[in-house]
Amino acid sequence: MRPRQHPSYYIDGLRAGDRLVLSRAITLVESQLPADQTLAQAVLEGVLPHLPQTSVRVGITGVPGVGKSTFIEAFGKHLTGLGKQLAVLTIDPTSQRSGGSILGDKTRMETLSMDPLAYIRPSPAGDSLGGVAYRTRETMLLCEAAGFDLILIETVGVGQSETLVHGMVDFFLLLMLAGAGDELQGMKRGIMELADALAITKADGDNIPAANRARLEYQNALHLFPPTDTGWQPPVVSCSALNNTGIAELWTMIETHQTLMNEPAPDGSSAWLRHRQQQALDWFRSLLRQRIEQQFFARPDIANSLAHVEKQVVDGTLLPTLAVDQLMPRFR
Template identity: 50%
Template sequence: MSEERTSRPEWADDGKMFATSYVKGNDRAHLAKENRSIKRKERSVEEYVAGVLNHDRTILAQAITLIESNAAKHTEKAQRILHELLPYVGRSIRIGITGVPGAGKSTFIEAFGQFLCEKGHRVAVLAVDPSSSITGGSILGDKTRMEHLARHPRAFIRPSPSGGTLGGVHRKTRETMLLCEAAGYDIILVETVGVGQSEVAVRGMVDFFLLLALTGAGDELQGMKKGMMELVDAIVINKADGDNKKKAEVAKEEYNQILHYLRHATKGWETKAYTCSSLYGEGIEQIWEVIEKFVQTTKQSGVFEERRREQMKDWLHAMIKDYLHNRFFHHPIVQQQLPAIEEDVMAGKQPVTMAAEQLIRLYEER
């Protein structure tokens, strides 16, 4: 077995590291040893806060790992860190990016992110990867797909597993976004898994929501995108290059005709379609100009801040639901009685509504 290790990018600096793609042969044992060493080093809340505010990407990555942990001791420390950093958050533009598989999300984000970095912005990419509902595993490959952006000193990429639930997107991504803002990243790009309801969750945490579309997609994909149109603030027909350029222009006009009759996602803003080529960087600057105009328009009208306040309220309600859900199913009486009640329901011996009421009464009478 080879002991060779390929060069590791600058961003592979977190104790949790998604670096197995960069490790060969028996070197995995060495990596595991490194990870154990990092885990043994306990930072204080003050060290985390100071590191994040000083733009230390290693400490930022470790703070995000703490946020993502479900261990009680980590959760408590993570919330203390967030509390200390609250005065430094909320100063970024939050952009959600979605699209069907094959639309070129990663290629677009890399081209767009590099463009923004070259303009002097600091860009954080939160790429939410789908987790298997069977194994819980996740691909977490966005750092390898955005290799050039990942190496840029003004960029930070954090792939995170969704955990197979919307709660994973809703809670962890929000808190990670706040940490990145405190670390001085003024543009936050949130890439969705692109598989349905996760887009609704991401719409509820970003300022501007962008849908990447393709020309020549099948009827099923087109139908899914029509259901998305009232959620997004812009539609971008990607891969508008070569023989596909004319088709992209036709698709843009078709989308604009449809959008004219739909309710727009943001009050006072008209959603329109545009074209771009992520491969050649064409149309990227225009898209940024659209986003800048959106921010200016919505801030002048007060819609921008109103949306932020509503999102915080929705987050509070989501956290309460999440807390009550976890507390209910971890209650010892519920855990004891649930299997038998489930069996009765599946066997048709008891209606679902009656079974739910029975479990709730057991929980309330604890």
């Protein structure tokens, strides 16, 4: 095992933009070892005062097969062409049987992965819900500390549970397929009402008429949702990563959204600042719930009673609600 370094090694390396140190720091925050977690927290605390306030975090989601990786490569190349320092965090699904993940996004983004202005980091989702990895928030902070001013998060693409990614980005982009109708009805309401924009992918060749029809249909559907508190009405665009059409317009749209979000309110704040503050609060509450859960199952008296109570639930002699009521007083 690689020997652990002093926190200053990671802090100084991150501030210098050293990508090797960045990769090691991300590995550190993803580790489940208590010693690594203690070191990771020291590193995060060290870089926190130096984080830029101008970074843009973009979440990109969509059903499997919509072309997320292909789109991100074309979109990423456009951004690096503008001189942007781009970090792409890709989340791969983890097998519930073997616990393994493929982590093959660098092979799917071959051109972008060789771009000197881009950094691609795949992470396993593990047992984390919401289409993101367990330490995605910490990874974003490390990338920002390393000088990346634009962070793209490609989610697993599993549907309704992906709404969690909305709670950690500044702009939430939903990719849709032309001709996808009732089979997506279950996920539309949950994600579409959170999306800041919709993009109909693969709008090329014979698929252009279908993409245009889908764009109009989704645009009409979005008018049924209430507008955001900033007045932003999520647009629907069509694009083709193959022909590189609609890509530049998408970035212009994101810039327009960020300008609107940063407009100062009478009290001097902005929608962007309030959004980031709410995200920090949600992050805190999420970690608090996780810590309480860990302490609950770590208690010896709970562990001793759990098997007996679970057997009663499985046998149907005890309702799950009553089982919880039996265990909670012991935890208190």
